[in-house]
Structure formats: C-alpha cells, structure tokens
Amino acid sequence: MRVRASAPGKAILVGEHFVVEGSPAIAVALDVRAHVTVERIEENIVKVISRELGEATYGEHEEEDRLYPVYIAAREVVQRSGEPTGLKITVESDIPPGAGMGSSAAVAVATVAATAKLLGLTLTPDEVAQSALAAEVVVHGKPSGIDPTVSSYGGAILFKKGDKPKRINADFDQIRLVLADSGIQRSTGKLVSKVLETKKKFPGILEPLYRSATELVEKTREALENGDFATVGELMNINHGLLSALGVSNAKLEELVYAAREAGALGSKITGAGGGGMVLALCWKEDAESVCQRLRGLAARIIVTPVSDKGIAYTLEN
Ligand code: PMV
Numbered sequence: 001m002r003v004r005a006s007a008p009g010k011a012i013l014v015g016e017h018f019v020v021e022g023s024p025a026i027a028v029a030l031d032v033r034a035h036v037t038v039e040r041i042e043e044n045i046v047k048v049i050s051r052e053l054g055e056a057t058y059g060e061h062e063e064e065d066r067l068y069p070v071y072i073a074a075r076e077v078v079q080r081s082g083e084p085t086g087l088k089i090t091v092e093s094d095i096p097p098g099a100g101m102g103s104s105a106a107v108a109v110a111t112v113a114a115t116a117k118l119l120g121l122t123l124t125p126d127e128v129a130q131s132a133l134a135a136e137v138v139v140h141g142k143p144s145g146i147d148p149t150v151s152s153y154g155g156a157i158l159f160k161k162g163d164k165p166k167r168i169n170a171d172f173d174q175i176r177l178v179l180a181d182s183g184i185q186r187s188t189g190k191l192v193s194k195v196l197e198t199k200k201k202f203p204g205i206l207e208p209l210y211r212s213a214t215e216l217v218e219k220t221r222e223a224l225e226n227g228d229f230a231t232v233g234e235l236m237n238i239n240h241g242l243l244s245a246l247g248v249s250n251a252k253l254e255e256l257v258y259a260a261r262e263a264g265a266l267g268s269k270i271t272g273a274g275g276g277g278m279v280l281a282l283c284w285k286e287d288a289e290s291v292c293q294r295l296r297g298l299a300a301r302i303i304v305t306p307v308s309d310k311g312i313a314y315t316l317e318n
Pocket of ligand 1: 012015016017018019020099100101102142143144145146147188192271272273274277
C-alpha cells in the first residue's frame, strides 16, 4: 500500500517573530502545496526521494542534510506507532523553499500525515502539527510551531504558543495574496536568534513592541471576522514597521513593500523571518494584477494565490 498526502504552504498575516516569545500571530494557508507519498519497504531504513532536492537514506548512518527533517518527521510517527518499519518517502513540493512560505513545515506535515495513515494511526491536526514540529526544530532551532499548525488546519489560524489554535471565521473570496520574492536567501534560525539578542540587549525598548504586536493581532482578528480588509491592510502596514524596528528588514524588502502599496495593495509587509525571502501584499482580487505588474522587474519571483481552506488532504491511496 502507498499513501499520498498533501499540505499547504502558509503566509503569516501578522505577528511573526513576536510569536516566538508568546505573543499571538495569524497565519493563512495558501493554494500552493507539498505532496508526499509513503510506502513500506523491506529493509529497515528510510529512503527519501525529493523531486527538488535529490535522494538520501537514513537509518544506520545519519547525516543532517537537507532531507534529514523529512526523516525526522517520519521517525516521530514510527516511534509513536511502536512498530519499527522501513519506508520509502517521495516528496514533491510546489512551495519555494527558504522564502517564508512554510515549505519545510508543509513537507513535514504531509510526511507525518501520510506515514500515520500508512501505519494505521489516527492523528488529530494538532497531533500531526506536533510531530511535524520535531522536524522544524532541526530546520530552525526555536520554531514557534505556527507553520505546521496552519499547514495542518488550513484556513486562517490564530496561533499562540501553548494555547489551542483557533480557526478564524473570515471570508477571503474577494482577496488575493501577492507574494514577491526578494531573491535574498536567509536563515530563519539566525534571524530569530538575532531578534532575541536585540530584545535581551534593549528589553525596555522592545517589550512595548511585543505588547503592541499582541494588540495588533487581536485587532486584525476582529477586522478579519468583520470582513474589514482595509483595516487588515492598515494593520499589516503597522506590523511591517514593528518588524523593521526589530531589525529584520532591508532596502530590497522596503522597496518591494512600498511598490506594492503604491500599486494599490490594501497592505504589505515582510512575511516570515525577514532578512530576505518574501514580501506579502494583501489585495482585492481585481487589483492583484496591477500590483503584480508593478512588482515584476523588482522581484525575483511573484506568486499570486487565494487563501486556501484546505489543510491536510489525502490525494491517493492504493
Ligand atoms: O521560516 P519563516 O520565514 O516562515 O518564519 C517563521 C516565523 C517566525 O516567527 C520568524 C519564526 C517562528 O518559528 O514562528
């Protein structure tokens, strides 16, 4: 038997970085997905084959290479099942890696979901996210858990470390997200550490920003529930200012953020760790094309996507 599962990438609407220290954040699932197929093999090893990143085998000799988190995600489930088994895992992801779109989390979530189903375990979305988090720890040290959570649930999620994630009841039908890639590679782990160091150095200056972010996220949630996307955009712009204050913006990201706003986005900001990666612009459906046009030539790549309600999905079994 083979089980194929998929999980979506994500964008953080508001609250990244602040969420690491216990503030809330809101993330949405995107219509861009990672697909993972898992089957048993006779040998007691885990073989990972990635369309994007090549192949690796784990079991006896373990090297912490780029596919290692996929192995960790599967190993979490095998350990939970208490039934050692060899696995072949095939990964196909349409989510650009290392750009703040939650590609590693989506791959981990799909791996956990497919492996659990193959081994006959029934896991809740929270349990899938928790197992996938073990893989995220390998990728970037101190993850808040927001990425695997939104990828498991789909839709829009209010996330706060230690609390049960809450699905936000919002209608995104008339909205498109435009994601513009700065083309600058960055490491989430390093940026998270840098922000935490700055907070340690200037607690009296940064702590008010964390309180401000908490209120900003609460107001964003209200605006989303009321369908007031103009206010959501305004709050995203303020959130961008807070992220700049934390030191995770740069000239390229600012250029993209302002170009999107000038071209008619409701709001635009860094999304994810910053330092590079993607800028997120919230747009009315009918304005998305002119925002894209303005960003073309400035961005290394542009992705336009609706918010997706779909979290984990099983796409094939035989
Ligand atoms: O890895 P990214 O770029 O999707 O960003 C993760 C968001 C942070 O808040 C910076 C870190 C985290 O684990 O929540």
